[in-house]
Amino acid sequence: MMYLRNVTSLRLDPEGCNGCTQCVQVCPRAVFQMADHRAQIVSRDSCIECGACQRNCSPGALSVQAGVGCAAAMISAATSRNRRKQPECGCSG
Numbered sequence: 001m002m003y004l005r006n007v008t009s010l011r012l013d014p015e016g017c018n019g020c021t022q023c024v025q026v027c028p029r030a031v032f033q034m035a036d037h038r039a040q041i042v043s044r045d046s047c048i049e050c051g052a053c054q055r056n057c058s059p060g061a062l063s064v065q066a067g068v069g070c071a072a073a074m075i076s077a078a079t080s081r082n083r084r085k086q087p088e089c090g091c092s093g
Ligand code: SF4
Pocket: 012, 016, 017, 018, 019, 020, 021, 022, 023, 024, 038, 039, 053, 056, 057, 058, 059, 060, 061, 062
């Protein structure tokens, strides 16, 4: 399922990938696949910026601004009576 088109902050440095497969295993949205012992982004717009891949990528080949595009924050902002309040969900720590 696509989340939002062309907005994710997810970045992958293919040269930094050691092929550990952690990102494939932890991503809840099947954003990655392995090819030739390296991770590839195959569904970028499915990324919900949860940050799990970055936290589990030991060589630092992945970066993402976790929580920036969080659906919970967007829903909270849309339904809030306080329009001056910044959207937040608390998942980014
Ligand atoms: S977690 Fe990082 S090093 Fe491991 S496969 Fe994914 S991108 Fe490569």
